[in-house]
Amino acid sequence: MDAVLKTCRALMIQGTTSDAGKSIMVTGLCRLFANRGQRVAPFKPQNMALNSAVSADGGEIGRAQAVQARAARLAPHTDMNPVLIKPASDTGAQIIIQGRALQNMDAVEYHQYKQTAKTAVLNSWQRLTDQYELLLVEGAGSPAEINLREHDIANMGFAEAVDCPVLLVADIDRGGVFAQLVGTVQLLSPSERERIKGFIINRFRGDVSLLQPGLDWLERETGIPVLGVIPYLPHLQIDAEDSLNREQQCDTDRPFDVIVPLLPRISNHTDFNPLRVDPRINFRYIGTSDPIPPADLILLPGSKNVRADRQWLSDHGWDAAIARHLRYGGKLIGICGGFQMLGEQLHDPQGLEGPPGSTAGLGYLPMETTLEPAKQLHNVNGRLTIADAPVSGYEIHMGHTHGPACDSPAVILDDRHDGAISNDNNVMGTYLHGLFDDPQACQALLEWAGLARQSEQPDYQQLQEVDIDRLAATLEQHLDMPKLLTIIERG
Known part of the structure; x- marks a missing residue:
């Protein structure tokens, strides 16, 4: 199957951790390239999430991929997220393949099923490569999860199957950003390390000049360029993949x-x-x-x-x-x-x-x-x-x-x-x-x-659209776009 995959311009965004910013990066890049006139589409081979959406073709996909499709100005399709895992307990989950619920499996059963799931993933990938100029791929969790490396279809296993370059995102707001990046790279195999073409540091607050000595060290230590430091964007109204924002408002002035x-x-x-x-x-x-x-x-x-x-x-x-x-x-x-x-x-x-x-x-x-x-x-x-x-x-x-x-x-x-x-x-x-x-x-x-009627109710959909544009503009400003375009073109 791998040998007959059609070549396509593609870029995969992986993260050092869950919620490092993979979904947001793909969303912003989808809008950025759509604004540049590219026929671009999102893709997430495997998603574990309880936030989901109904696609235009009547299947179920991750909510984040529906938002990314919107950012690319497309109707969401089941091929954009061919495997969706919806946890129902600490040990079991419903497995959804190309939009349709298959069955409940525990972790061991699903691990054994991955080879079959990989066929569905690559079939969906093939159909998208026939329709779009550029595919922006989102990884899942971290590529350095050693126990999940065998039969991986979510991160490096997929990237190697389709020969896709990778950018690695880390969240500096969590702390320990250099340890996140260096530790992840060191846990990868030599061929996987070669596939990482750049780092992105996400959610930075402060003066980037104070970060520069660390960036210089990171590039010397790993030989991988830092493509950008993305500032923290407060109050970003873009639907989360699954993580729940529990920022409590607790404003007694609100009636x-x-x-x-x-x-x-x-x-x-x-x-x-x-x-x-x-x-x-x-x-x-x-x-x-x-x-x-x-x-x-x-x-x-x-x-x-x-x-x-x-x-x-x-x-x-x-x-x-x-x-x-x-x-x-x-x-x-x-x-x-x-x-x-x-x-x-x-x-x-x-x-x-x-x-x-x-x-x-x-x-x-x-x-x-x-x-x-x-x-x-x-x-x-x-x-x-x-x-x-x-x-x-x-x-x-x-x-x-x-x-x-x-x-x-x-x-x-x-x-x-x-x-x-x-x-x-x-x-x-x-x-x-x-x-x-x-x-x-x-x-x-x-x-x-x-609650008493007010003259104008906030339009969340419009606010989200404005913030997708704000995100795309921020990425265009803070990413090294010439390097990014070169990575995509060279594949």
Whole structure:
């Protein structure tokens, strides 16, 4: 298979650690080269993430690749992320191949499956090379994970299979940036070291001249050039691959409190990004050790293990806290798995997310949910029933929900109804991810929850577009573009 791969201009961004800045670099470079008139596309061979999106061809891919496609001014496609791993427990995960859920595997099973997964990865790569001039590839984790080197398809194993040059990114904001870079290089094989054509230091704060002696030493020690030092960009509104930004706002001057339980298997927390940019909202994630504060609105997020996360709510005092919240006039919204938890029963007869069985829901909506193997993947448009406001988003779920609650839907979609609203109008649930993305829908939902209407609701999608352009401009300014172009052209 490797011998017949078509040659394509490509560049792979790998990182010294998870969250070093790989996703952000690929996003910014996609926009940078798209602005230069290049037909450029993103690619991530293997992604482990619980933030996902529905592609234009109806499959499931990592959320970061959907954002990168947007940066390249493309519709996202399953070939851009052919292997997606969604952890459901500490030892098992759902494996998604080219947009479709295959099965749950533990780490040993997946390691044995990698050779088969590699075929899917290279087939997707081949199709993209036929369509685009430049592919920007994102690695996963670190290439220096020695225990995962055999049959690797995420980092150097993939780069060697397609003969792709690599840039290595390190996050200086974590500290120890020189140890990150030198240690990673030393743990690579000689052929892998040769493949690294440059370093990028990310999230730098301060005067770069004070860093210069270290940069000079790094280049002498490794023989690898530093292509750029990228400054720290505060308040960058670009959806994260999977890491959750827990910067708490805790601003008592903000009149409206919104809290979200930080479930162990929380998924698609990007649903709440539009609320985080609203200057009126004091938004907080509440973790295991945090006291549950009073709030105006409680949001139950998506989950990759709904029954286990429902039990976590009970174990950490959320049942009583939610009951008290509603008794005092607060509002409650559940999205996807959070919507399923609002019902009376959660059934998993086939053990799709854990041991087979049933779990009692919170009981605020007269309905039950049964998990089924076939995953629902849809991009949808519709209108909220509370205010006839337009809403758009996507569905990613395995459950079928039924019961009298569904006769009072939360959303009227183009072809059907979705979600439910309680008879007392205090509890709402929906399968729709992206519920708050449309400014009109966001304003209507916040008004329903008790926040006074304002003249102009922040448009998160527009803010994200502005920040993608800001990121691209920053990379163009701080990267050695002549060297970068030479690396890409020489391959």
